Amino acid sequence: MNKITLGDRCFELFIPHSEIDKAIAEVAQAINREYENNCLMLLITLNGAIVFAADLLKQLTVDCRISCIKLSSYSGTECTHTIKDLIGLTEDLTNQRVLIIEDIVDTGNTYAYIVDILKNQNVKDIKIATMIFKPDAYKHSLPVHFVGLPIPDKFIVGRGLDYNGTGRNLIDIYQVCE
Ligand code: IMP
Ligand code: MG
Numbered sequence: 001m002n003k004i005t006l007g008d009r010c011f012e013l014f015i016p017h018s019e020i021d022k023a024i025a026e027v028a029q030a031i032n033r034e035y036e037n038n039c040l041m042l043l044i045t046l047n048g049a050i051v052f053a054a055d056l057l058k059q060l061t062v063d064c065r066i067s068c069i070k071l072s073s074y075s076g077t078e079c080t081h082t083i084k085d086l087i088g089l090t091e092d093l094t095n096q097r098v099l100i101i102e103d104i105v106d107t108g109n110t111y112a113y114i115v116d117i118l119k120n121q122n123v124k125d126i127k128i129a130t131m132i133f134k135p136d137a138y139k140h141s142l143p144v145h146f147v148g149l150p151i152p153d154k155f156i157v158g159r160g161l162d163y164n165g166t167g168r169n170l171i172d173i174y175q176v177c178e
Helices: 015-033 050-057 111-123
Strands: 001-004 009-014 039-046 064-075 078-087 097-106 125-133 147-151 175-178
Touching: 001 111, 015 125, 015 147, 039 050, 039 111, 050 064, 050 097, 064 111, 097 111, 111 125
Parallel strands: 039 064, 039 097, 097 125, 125 147
Antiparallel strands: 001 009, 009 175, 064 078
């Protein structure tokens, strides 16, 4: 299916699932290399990152645990610029190597917010792995360590990413029609 409708918007096929799977496999390999012989805490950002996290986890060979945090900054296709911390951290992260797992890094506000929260947690180090990165929209200077696919500044859905709550289950990634 090359075009789909979600609510009031039309979306067209942008990245086929084979390409996404290949990118995720490469991210997994890079993480396995980076954290070899280390314990890793994956901090998964709900809801969007659960699909990427599940795909990634199955390919990790390093000793790892998971914890989830829920934030939101989007309403429809527009960034609201206010991040609400909905579910906070429950784990003790002292001395842990933390890897934030994101579906997408857009402005980077969410990433910067999470890093800010973790500053008071005495973690060993913080890195991020994101399925999708929009470098043209990125407003921060924090390094984005593991990137599946960089894309232009377009609104996309699928593989966990939603438009008003729908489209997360799509196996391919779609972009909003011009
Ligand atoms: P940031 O804080 O601007 O980096 O945006 C982070 C969050 O906004 C992501 O985790 C997504 O939930 C959402 N988001 C950003 N871009 C898109 C998109 O193109 N489609 C769907 N959600 C997006
Ligand atoms: Mg998200």
